[in-house]
Amino acid sequence: MNAPLKPDAFRVGIGIPPLPEPIIRFERVGKVFAGRRGQSEVEALAGIDLDVPKGAIVGVIGRSGAGKSTLIRLVNGLERASSGRILIEGEDVTGLSEAGWRARRRTTGMIFQHFNLLSSRTVFDNVALPLEIAGTPKAEITAQVERLLDLVGLADKRERYPAELSGGQKQRVGIARALATEPKVLLCDEATSALDPETTQSILALLKQVNRELGVTILLITHEIPVIKEICDRVAVIEGGRIVEEGDTFSMLTQPKHPTTARFVEAVTGVDLPAHLAGRLRSEPRSGDAAVLRITFTGENATAPVISRLSSIIGVDVNILAGRIDAIAGKPFGSLLVSVPAREPELGAVLGALKSLELKVEVIGHVA
């Protein structure tokens, strides 16, 4: 029997470049928490296999209790694995001593949902803290903190205290502090969950900048699919302590396979029929009905003038009922609901034309 093909060998075999070296690797990782006061133990993670490629932004999404916090806390030694191995830059950190972890944490920064700033310290002093702990000379600390406050756009707030800042500004301080020791990896624990949508966008843009300009690999956990859609190159979906699906963000969001992924994805790619039509949708057509089609556009097709061509070339009236066009991981993606005559040969001609463009088309019902 042939040896199993490594995922990268398969990628290369079908013409896709191999993934960059993983900077973090989970190998069959499990975590069991002992039960408290007579309660049974909790298996928070089981059989986790996950690679975080160097230079990527990888998101882990799951509902409350799925195991996200436990997973990310294993990467900086705040929790210890019960089974399996975790490799960071090729080093097996599973059995590291506390002193070993202290050194490791300098290469792994972390930001938190509630920022975890010290309220008695100014912005400058919060960012300086990890450098003070590392014994960095004062002049170097000043230069580094000033550089980081410039990067996160808070140079004018250096003498302010956390209580004088907005949530977004506090998270910017958190990011500057996490980057103080020039880590290779930034761990983000629900970093935008306490922020409004606009502030979330600005923090995500900053994280992307940190990733692209400083080359920092980012592993984030979230329960919000828009965060994944906005900045992640790859995504893993976690449920009940297990990864149920993993892959590049565009494929996962446009062709979800696991029902949990599909439910998350619905929120960012789904389009609903207007209520007055949804209530009248029937599966079997009656004479004179229109067929309602869902057309999914991906990549280059997303911006093609398909609908106007259908009308002009095939001569069929197409009514647009609802739609959205968006970007997922920087690539265009659209979904459109249209109605066309349900009779032949018109319907067959429309379906044939759409399929010839390699668009995904489904008839979702009929309306009068």
Ligand SMILES: Nc1ncnc2c1ncn2[C@@H]1O[C@H](COP(=O)(O)OP(=O)(O)OP(=O)(O)O)[C@@H](O)[C@H]1O
């Ligand atoms: N210290 C602990 N002791 C016992 N059980 C724990 C401990 N930490 C987490 N758990 C349990 O492990 C499971 C996973 O928890 P975890 O916090 O990792 O999930 P999560 O996906 O981060 O959830 P949330 O989004 O609500 O923070 C849950 O059943 C939780 O109750």
